[in-house]
Amino acid sequence: MGVTTGGTTEVTPVQAIGAAPVRGGTGRRALFARAAVATALSGGRTVLDTLRSAPPLTLRQTGPGTVHLVATAAGPLGGDDLGLSIDVAPGTVLTIASVASTLVLPGPEESAESVLVVDARVGAGATLVYAPEPTVLAAGCAHRMVVRLTLEEGASVSWREEIVFGRHGERPGRCHARFDTTAGGVPLLRQEFVVGDPAVDASPAVYGDARCVGTTLLAGPAFGTPPGEAVISAGCAVLPLAGQGTLVSALAPDAPTLRARLTWGETQILPA
Amino acid sequence: MDAALLLLADSRLPAGGHAHSGGAEQAVRAGAITGTEDLARFLRGRLATTGLVTAALSAAACHLAVLLGSHGEDGGRPWTEPSAAAAAESETDARAAWRELDAEADARTASPAQRYAARTQGRLLLRSGRRIWPSPVLDTLAQAVPDGVHHPIALGAVAAAAGCSRHDAAMAAAYTSITGPATAAVRLLGLDPVVVHRVLAGLVPDLSGVARTATAAASGTVEAGVAARGTAAEAVLRIAWEELPAHAAPALDLLAEQHLRTEVRLFVS
Numbered sequence: 001m002g003v004t005t006g007g008t009t010e011v012t013p014v015q016a017i018g019a020a021p022v023r024g025g026t027g028r029r030a031l032f033a034r035a036a037v038a039t040a041l042s043g044g045r046t047v048l049d050t051l052r053s054a055p056p057l058t059l060r061q062t063g064p065g066t067v068h069l070v071a072t073a074a075g076p077l078g079g080d081d082l083g084l085s086i087d088v089a090p091g092t093v094l095t096i097a098s099v100a101s102t103l104v105l106p107g108p109e110e111s112a113e114s115v116l117v118v119d120a121r122v123g124a125g126a127t128l129v130y131a132p133e134p135t136v137l138a139a140g141c142a143h144r145m146v147v148r149l150t151l152e153e154g155a156s157v158s159w160r161e162e163i164v165f166g167r168h169g170e171r172p173g174r175c176h177a178r179f180d181t182t183a184g185g186v187p188l189l190r191q192e193f194v195v196g197d198p199a200v201d202a203s204p205a206v207y208g209d210a211r212c213v214g215t216t217l218l219a220g221p222a223f224g225t226p227p228g229e230a231v232i233s234a235g236c237a238v239l240p241l242a243g244q245g246t247l248v249s250a251l252a253p254d255a256p257t258l259r260a261r262l263t264w265g266e267t268q269i270l271p272a
Numbered sequence: 273m274d275a276a277l278l279l280l281a282d283s284r285l286p287a288g289g290h291a292h293s294g295g296a297e298q299a300v301r302a303g304a305i306t307g308t309e310d311l312a313r314f315l316r317g318r319l320a321t322t323g324l325v326t327a328a329l330s331a332a333a334c335h336l337a338v339l340l341g342s343h344g345e346d347g348g349r350p351w352t353e354p355s356a357a358a359a360a361e362s363e364t365d366a367r368a369a370w371r372e373l374d375a376e377a378d379a380r381t382a383s384p385a386q387r388y389a390a391r392t393q394g395r396l397l398l399r400s401g402r403r404i405w406p407s408p409v410l411d412t413l414a415q416a417v418p419d420g421v422h423h424p425i426a427l428g429a430v431a432a433a434a435g436c437s438r439h440d441a442a443m444a445a446a447y448t449s450i451t452g453p454a455t456a457a458v459r460l461l462g463l464d465p466v467v468v469h470r471v472l473a474g475l476v477p478d479l480s481g482v483a484r485t486a487t488a489a490a491s492g493t494v495e496a497g498v499a500a501r502g503t504a505a506e507a508v509l510r511i512a513w514e515e516l517p518a519h520a521a522p523a524l525d526l527l528a529e530q531h532l533r534t535e536v537r538l539f540v541s
Contacts, residue, residue, distance in 0.1 A: 187376055206318075206521050241378075241379075
């Protein structure tokens with residue numbers, strides 16, 4: 001695939017392989033898309049071995065070992081079936097970010113769910129930073145997010161997820177997110193977030209009066225040592241996991257506050 | 273329903289459950305629970321998240337205990353060979369299976385304070401349960417996780433030893449996930465116990481739903497594992513526990529950690 005990093009003259013080929021409309025309706029059609037990014041080690045440096053976009057998931061190389069997700073269509077919309085595969089080869093370093101938040105919208109068929117599955121493997125001694133902008137749940141959306149993160153021995157990861165319950169003053173649609181992380185074959189973190197049932201959302205046991213929920217999972221040698229015990233501040237807890245890793249977990253009234261809380265929590269990890 | 277379920281879910285079971293408020297004490301202190309309406313919302317959210325996860329783990333543990341306990345009673349299958357070597361091997365496998373399920377509970381409990389509370393309660397329940405309903409399966413579980421197994425796993429295993437079904441085990445876990453905090457709130461806020469029990473009665477449909485969902489998740493997970501492998505001994509080591517529910521409650525995590533840092537506490541958690 002031959003997309004290398006580090007060269008200033010490099011032009012990133014963007015291929016729309018596997019993107020095909022699957023259903024008609026008002027507005028744009030539902031999309032089936034499978035995007036992928038994979039690194040390889042070449043002469044001791046990280047190169048991008050695969051960079052395959054599939055609208056609305058478009059990937060652009062923005063620096064050495066850095067890829068941005070660029071939305072090239074609205075959504076996800078109800079009915080969209082989106083997949084992103086991330087493979088960070090042993091010893092390589094990859095950062096994935098996005099240029100804007102993701103606004104999840106209802107599709108033309110009210111009952112149709114949008115689905116985004118992210119499968120990520122981080123090889124031995126490799127480092128992945130996954131730090132996209134927030135996912136905003138617009139009114140009426142029905143979204144399913146699945147993250148499967150596999151860490152091999154000595155892999156490091158910083159994985160941030162932020163979910164915003166609707167735009168300003170908007171009641172969110174429904175969302176079911178599931179994050180599964182294993183490290184060396186052992187479960188490290190399994191979490192599901194369900195948004196959209198008002199009786200549960202507003203529970204003082206779940207989100208309380210927060211309008212956003214976010215987490216950053218930090219694991220592996222590149223991100224230092226977990227604190228010996230949990231550290232807390234307003235709306236944020238830095239939680240050493242049972243396995244080797246730390247979860248920064250935050251609730252907030254708005255997205256900027258959420259980001260500030262997560263950022264504060266991330267700095268509580270002792271540096272490597 | 274087995275009558276033993278009543279004993280198991282009774283707050284008078286001497287297993288230390290009364291010492292835990294499940295975050296209710298801190299929620300009261302923080303002003304998040306001031307009366308029965310807040311309490312109802314707190315309990316509904318707790319049941320839909322922690323309640324569902326613990327119910328599924330409990331049902332899974334009950335199922336696993338029954339599978340492991342069927343050694344020697346299920347003639348004709350290869351793992352029931354009575355030789356000493358085979359028995360030792362199956363004991364090793366059984367311990368590994370318990371540790372795997374316990375690791376799944378760990379992965380679903382991000383808060384160290386909540387893990388500590390869950391293990392403390394699990395250790396006490398298993399200690400009492402082994403005396404009330406002695407069973408080799410409970411002995412194996414205690415040896416597999418000597419520092420205290422997560423409470424729902426102890427609950428499911430003890431339920432199996434008491435003759436309860438998976439659904440009973442799930443129901444007991446779901447029930448205790450809300451009755452403990454409800455009782456704590458009565459004591460902390462001086463609420464009318466009758467009104468609080470009316471709140472609990474209003475949650476009965478949710479309780480039934482959670483127990484049903486949890487049982488189905490645990491059964492599906494175990495049966496898929498058994499069907500895919502040749503013998504139960506192999507199967508219990510390869511059950512896809514990851515498919516069990518994992519609903520998080522970020523506010524409970526925060527409350528649990530804040531509670532641990534509060535000097536004057538009536539409850540352990």
